[in-house]
Amino acid sequence: MPNETSNEYILLGIGNSLLDLFVYNSEEVEKLIEKYELLPKPIDKDFNKINEFLNEVSKYPDTLKVPGGTAQNSLRGAQRLLPPNSTVIIGCIGKDEFGKTLKRVLNNDGVKTEYMEVDNYPTGISSFNKLTNNKYFVRNNKGAATRYNLENLKSPSKWKFVENAKYIYVCGFILKENFHIVKEIYKHTSENNKVYATNLSSVKSVKKYKHRIDEISPYWDIIFGNESEALTFAEMSNWNTTDILEVTKKLAQLPKYSNNFVRIAVITRDARSTIYADQNGTIKEYPVIPIAENDLIDVTGAGDAFVGGFLSQFIQGKSADECIMAGHKLSNYIIRQVGTQYDSYDSFVQNNSVNYS
Structure with missing residues (x-):
């Protein structure tokens, strides 16, 4: 464990620990989809069919297994741009091969894994199945990821990482099953002069859990999201505007519990731009790094990679311009391959002719 003056494990991530399958x-x-009657979208009672489908596609020899989950993806990206032993992830996995895969890949990426492991739930998985029409058929079972509990988090072996971290990134997707953990973390960051960062996660989550997001928002120090999520938040808040610059500014200037840090809101707009605003009224729009159409492979995890790049520079005291550029670099790299894989990032930057200026 690092001492009081160490910057080891300075960035802590908490979220759903998932493994992504690309099939x-x-x-x-398509034969399996028909076999299990998964189209149109299955209803809740078809959950067993979904699990059987996921189990079968996971065994295909050409299935690519890549860590997923917002917080995991972001921390793996951040660690690429940080000194060794800067990041640690907390979550829950099953005692199975998928869980072993997650630990191996994250540790190889330099992220320390502090998982709770359970016997009676499998490691959570999401499958991205490319069909003959080039569209994706996506199904998931969060499994053990939903079983994380406050008792484990508060245990001395885990809580010491919470106490040590100076920046904590909490995935918004855990609002459903683990809101009690979210509350414990945002209170801790506020009371201990730490930075609390999170994301809006999805349009669906904003619509369904807006009341919980409103409870958390006074504790935001950094809020990430994409344009659709931000506009949904604005609509549900009755802001009467669809101007994304104005919406980002309003997100940054929502009432804030603590004055320890100036709040930042960062909203990505896919291939168009990224908007940065802070609580003091600063607002700026940044163009993304262009990419040729034939170089664009898969956008899965691009937003997570952006967050990782941004946080890697933010915790080193870099300017907003430098934070945004790091995020753009990582996301530009991620969309050139399948899934959120960082193995060749360093060599890509050194050998590729992409203009990062």
Whole structure:
């Protein structure tokens, strides 16, 4: 464990610990979809069918297994741009091969894993199945990811990482099952002069859990989101505007519990731009790094990569311009491959002719 003056494990992530499956055996997948009657979208009672489908596609020899989950993706990206031993992730996995895969890959990426492991739930998985029409059929079972509990978090072996971290990034997707953990963390950051960062997670989450987001928002130090999520938040808040610059500014200037830090709001707009605003009224729009159409492979995890790049510079005291550029670099790299993989990032930056200026 680092001492009081150490910057080891300075960035802590908390979120759903998932493994992403990318499946490209289109004809076989479509047969399975028909076999398990998964189209149109299955209702809740078809959950067993979804699990059987996921189990089968996971066994295909050409299935690519890549860590997923917002917080995990972001911390893996951040660690690429930080000194060794800067990041640690907390979550829950099953005692199975998928869980072993997550630990191995995250540790290889330099992220310390502090998972709770359970016997009676499998490691959570999401499958991205490319069909013959080039569209994705996505199904998931969060499994053990939903079973994380406050008792484990507060245990001495885990809580010491919470106490040590100076920046904590909490995935907004855990608002459903683990809101009690979210509350414990935002109170801790506020009371201990730490930075609390989170995301809006999805349009669905904003619509369904707006009341919980409103409870958390006074504790935000950094809020990330994409344009659709931000506009949904604005609509549900009755802001009567669809001007994304104005919406980002309003997000940054929502009432804030603590004055320890100036709040920042960062909203990504896919291939168009990223908007940065702070509580003091600063607002700026940044163009993204262009990419040729034939270089664009898969956008899965691009937003998570952006967050990782941004946080890597923010915790080093860099300017907003430098934080945004780091985020753009990582996301530009991620969309050139399948899934959120960082293995070749350093060599890509050194050898590729992409203009990062």
